[in-house]
Each structure stands twice: as structure tokens, then as C-alpha cells.
Amino acid sequence: MxxxxxxxxxxxxxxxxxxxxxxxxxxxxxxxxxxxxxxxxxxxxxxxxxxxxxxxxxxxxxxxxxxxxxxxxxxxxxxxxxxxxxxxxxxxxxxxxxxxxxxxxxxxxxxxxxxxxxxxxxxxxxxxxxxxxxxxxxxxxxxxxxxxxxxxxxxxxxxxxxxxxxxxxxxxxxxxxxxxxxxxxxxxxxxxxxxxxxxGLDNYSLAPQHLALPTQPLAPKRANADCQAGPNTILPSQVAHAYGYDQLAKQGWHGENMTINLVEIDGFDPNDISNYFQCVGFTGKLESKNIDSDTSPAPGGEATLDLDMIAGLAPASHIIVYQTDISRAQTFEDVWTQVNDALQQIIEDNADNKDSAGVVSISLGMAEKYMTPGNLKAIDQSLSVLTQVEHMTVFISSGDCGAYTSHVYKDLSVSFPASDPFAVSVGGTILSVNNNGDRANETVWSDGTDLSKCHNQWGSGGGLSEAFMQRPKWQEGDGVTNKYSNGARQLPDISAVAYDLAVYYQGRWIPVGGTSAAAPIWASGMILMNQGLIAKKGVYFYGPSLFYAVANQHDNNNPYYDVTHGNNLYYAANQGWDYSTGLGTPNLPSFFNILYKNA
Known part of the structure; x- marks a missing residue:
């Protein structure tokens, strides 16, 4: 949302x-x-x-x-x-x-x-x-x-x-x-x-949803823009320190000459973005492209959240927003065809690009059961081309209704396109930091206080796919095969903080939650690592199989913080991979070191 x-x-x-x-x-x-x-x-x-x-x-x-x-x-x-x-x-x-x-x-x-x-x-x-x-x-x-x-x-x-x-x-x-x-x-x-x-010959598939929402009551709108995010929010500097992004920044890697492509179904207010960019010292480039329309969609919280996360963690990157208008879902239009058009435009823009090491971040989705096979197949192929031909990693938020993406409690279901085998599905956590700003604790993000209907607050999406019934060969490792496994694709793959993140929206600082934040957080980390690898080794890595290969080669250099407490209202977190947080949250310096050794 x-x-x-x-x-x-x-x-x-x-x-x-x-x-x-x-x-x-x-x-x-x-x-x-x-x-x-x-x-x-x-x-x-x-x-x-x-x-x-x-x-x-x-x-x-x-x-x-x-x-x-x-x-x-x-x-x-x-x-x-x-x-x-x-x-x-x-x-x-x-x-x-x-x-x-x-x-x-x-x-x-x-x-x-x-x-x-x-x-x-x-x-x-x-x-x-x-x-x-x-x-x-x-x-x-x-x-x-x-x-x-x-x-x-x-x-x-x-x-x-x-x-x-x-x-x-x-x-x-x-x-x-x-x-x-x-x-x-x-x-x-x-x-x-x-x-x-x-x-497009029908629009039966339910339109994709935004996946971000405020986690605390909204503060009054401020008369003048400032950088005072307020108490009880997680700042980008804290995320960077907790996950080690700041250690890569100390080596001079801030996202220079690296691109993150966003797929959005709403727009953003330039004034909000400008204030946030100034606060975090963003020196990169922001570009937007309207898909299937000559006009920009109305500003919304989703695009704002994505932009804020990237600007705070990869402050010299090139961000390209491919935006389409969700309001067209109310007319004779299949919005998923538009979403696929955005993916195709990324392919088009990079078809003659000699491997830029760019990534894609997507923070939208819908329960698989509400999608037609045509939409599933079309987007699956686009994700395949982005990964295998364009050599990009595609991060997609796993959803915010816990184990019940259909929004109905006890109806186990997962979100597409996060469930696609060519997606890196990203779940969410609650991150705590100590007085020194160090990572103190991390649990599964979930909230079961109101189970009457999910308003995108039940927590980290995860479970077993019903659309992709063959688990990818690369999805293996400690915890992957478990009592729930049935041979299907399992998600999420990884996770990151998804609660109480400081975002500047509609002229005020607000705390925002959702796996929508986790996807661009990982996307930012990926381009920082690839920037370093290109500088030092002249190569870079991509694709979902990478994250399991790294986990299985870590020795004593663990690339993830294993989240072992909490649940997503059905699946409990445990050691190794689980249906709430996947392999865990980023320990970016260790992750980079493993890639460096294998470059």
C-alpha cells in the first residue's frame, strides 16, 4: 500500500x-x-x-x-x-x-x-x-x-x-x-x-499493490523542510552502519557510474525528494520515464520510499524510475501489461549497453492466485531476459501480509513477481541498534494485532509458490529443505530492515515500514559491491543463484546476519534459511569478501 x-x-x-x-x-x-x-x-x-x-x-x-x-x-x-x-x-x-x-x-x-x-x-x-x-x-x-x-x-x-x-x-x-x-x-x-x-485482452488479474505504510502516527506537516527525522526512526546512516555499507563507502564506493532501475506504479513529489536528497548528501542522478503515457502518475509513498532508501545508501548512484499509472486499473486496461512494458523498457534501454552492472528494484506484487497465466508467463520471461541477457539482479519485495498474501488470514499464499525464479525475493525485519549505532538485534517483521484483514501490516511475506512448482536447482543450503518443502519455489531469499524507516513525504518526516524498503536496500548494497569488484577485479556478479552460492561458501566469513526470532504469522524464523527472512540480512563486507575471492 x-x-x-x-x-x-x-x-x-x-x-x-x-x-x-x-x-x-x-x-x-x-x-x-x-x-x-x-x-x-x-x-x-x-x-x-x-x-x-x-x-x-x-x-x-x-x-x-x-x-x-x-x-x-x-x-x-x-x-x-x-x-x-x-x-x-x-x-x-x-x-x-x-x-x-x-x-x-x-x-x-x-x-x-x-x-x-x-x-x-x-x-x-x-x-x-x-x-x-x-x-x-x-x-x-x-x-x-x-x-x-x-x-x-x-x-x-x-x-x-x-x-x-x-x-x-x-x-x-x-x-x-x-x-x-x-x-x-x-x-x-x-x-x-x-x-x-x-x-491485455482481459484485465482479470488484480492490479499490483503498493507495499509501504506508516508504522507510527503521522507528525504534523512542517512549515519548512528540515533534516530532523524525529525519534524512534531508523536513519539511512544507521542502516549503512548496521549492515556494513559504510565500510564499502570508506573505500570510495558510493554508487558512482552504477545504475538502479526502479519499476513504480505511482510518482513522486520533486520537493519531497529534493529535501531528502539534500539531507543525505545525494550527488548522483535521478531520471524518470513514463511508461505508456505522456504524463507522470500522481505522487505516492511507494516511489518516495524507494528513492529515499537508495539515495541514503548509494548516494552517488544513477536512479532511473520507470513509472506507470495505477489509476488506469479502473479503466479498460490490464495494469500488469503496463508493468511488463516497464520491464521491457529497461531491457530496451540496456540492449546495447555493454554490461553496466545495473540492478532492478521492484516493490509491488499480488497474490499468485489472482494472476492470469498470461501475465505470469510474460513477466517471467522479462525477468529471465533481464537476468540472463542483460546480466542484472532483480530484487523484488516479498509482500507485507506475512504468509497470507491474499490478505485472508489462514489462506497460505505468496506474492508474484517475488515468487518468480528469476527474482531475488526480499523479506523484512525489525532492526534494533544500540547507543553506538551498532546492530543490536533483529527479528522478523510481523504484526498480528488485527487479523480481520491485512492492510499490508501483517509482516514479511514468505511461503511456497503455487505458480512455480519446481524449486530452482540453485535454491539449496542449510534450512532450505524442511518439513514444509514440497518441491516448489520457496521465498523469500533474503531480507532487510522493513520497519520504522525515516522517509520524507508530503512535507514531513514519517516512519515507514514494508518489504518495499528492503528491496531497494539490497539493490543499493549490490551496486556498491559490484562497483568495488569492477574496480579491483574487472568483473561483477548477478542473479538469484548468487545469494545461495555465497551462503554455501562462507566458511567463517558469514555474509548474512541470521535472523532466528519471530515469525510471519505462520512460518517461524530459525537457523539457516526460513520462510520469514530467507538466508538473512546483509553483512555486506563479508559478502563482498566472498565475491572478491571468487571473482
């Missing part, structure tokens, strides 16, 4: 013919060079092309039967623009080869064109289609790696092409749209076989 509490056929009769469906999908399947982002209007395709595509097959979007059976209250207007994403299947062997072993040398990565020729749809196929055909009255954008494409077109056009209509359902207290359950979207089988996921 943000700092402010959040709650959670007619056919088109125009000139577009069924053969245009074939055209769109063949064009999708044959996307070429990423520099040509918008298809130009061309003559209507011949019927021969449609016939050549072979038999049609229904597209299963994986929407639950209960949703499809829900009462229909209307149809989407034909003139409504739908934003649709198409993700293509890739060669996993190629991805694994590009991903190497989680270590690389800056400048070693292949250029976008070379990677696209290995991963993406063939340029030859695209060029043949493009020569004769185009898409009129639609905007098509393709990525440089040719693994993803988006289409913006009228609902009526999509309905006619896909032989369906788009209907509005009401289920419980929510409204959403889907293709008509009696008329599933139809695609040429030859094209459907090349597609991994299609999103």
Missing part, C-alpha cells in the same frame, strides 16, 4: 477483415529490427495470405471458470483502445548460454542485433510480411530483441479480427473484462504455436 491507505457484440463492421487477424499475428511473429516501432498503413492483404496460414485455433487466456461464469453487465465500446502485449517463445538453451554462471566482465555482452538473431523472431520472416502488408489504425511496437511486441487498437477491431467480443463481468466487489466466454479469441495455429503469452 501507499502511505495513504489503499483498498484494493457487436462485431466491428468496418473495413477490417478476418485476414487482418492473420496479418497482425504474422507480423507479431516476424518482428524485425527494433528501430522500426510503428507499422505504417498499407493496402488490405489478399485472401491468399489468410488461406496460407492454415487452420484456426482458440486462444486460452487461462481465466478462471468462476470469472468467465460471472454475470455479464455490458460490452466494451468498439472505440475503446486496448493495449495488448504479445510475448514470443524463446530458446531456453540460448538464454542459459547467455546467462553463464552469474559472473561477467563489463563490455563482454553481445549487442542487441546479435542477441535478437539468437532469441527473437527472424528478421527475414518479418521483412517478407512487412513488404506487402501493414496494420492500419493500429500502433505496433517491437523490442530490439524481438521477443515482445505491443499493439494498441480499438476494441472493435480486435473483436472482429479475433472473432469474439469483449464483455464486462461483475464478480463479488470487482469489475473486469474478458473476451466472450462463448467466443474465445481465434488465432492461426501456425502463429499461436510461436506465442508464449498474450495479455
Amino acid at each position: 501507499s502511505l495513504k491507505q489503499k483498498s484494493s457484440y457487436s462485431h466491428y463492421k468496418g473495413w477490417l477483415s478476418l485476414s487482418y487477424l492473420a496479418l497482425i499475428l504474422v507480423l507479431l511473429a516476424g518482428c524485425g529490427a527494433g528501430s522500426d516501432n510503428t507499422a505504417k498503413p498499407t493496402p488490405t492483404p489478399t485472401s491468399a495470405l489468410g488461406a496460407a496460414l492454415g487452420p484456426m485455433t482458440p486462444l486460452d487466456l487461462g481465466i478462471p471458470k468462476t470469472a468467465l461464469d460471472a454475470p455479464m453487465t455490458g460490452t466494451i465500446p468498439d472505440t475503446q483502445i486496448l493495449h495488448v502485449g504479445v510475448t514470443f517463445k524463446t530458446n531456453q538453451a540460448v538464454l542459459d548460454k547467455l546467462g553463464k554462471q552469474g559472473k561477467t566482465t563489463p563490455g563482454e555482452k553481445q549487442d542487441a542485433g546479435t542477441v535478437a538473431n539468437q532469441l527473437g523472431i527472424s528478421d527475414e520472416t518479418y521483412q517478407k510480411i512487412k513488404t506487402f502488408f501493414g496494420i492500419e489504425n493500429a500502433t505496433v511496437k517491437m523490442g530490439k530483441l524481438r521477443t515482445n511486441i505491443t499493439i494498441d487498437a480499438k476494441a472493435g477491431s480486435f473483436a472482429h479480427l479475433l472473432q469474439t467480443r469483449f464483455v464486462i463481468h461483475k464478480l463479488d466487489d470487482r469489475t473486469f473484462y474478458t473476451p466472450d466466454p462463448t467466443k474465445p479469441p481465434m488465432l492461426p495455429k501456425s502463429i499461436a504455436d510461436q506465442i508464449l503469452a498474450v495479455t
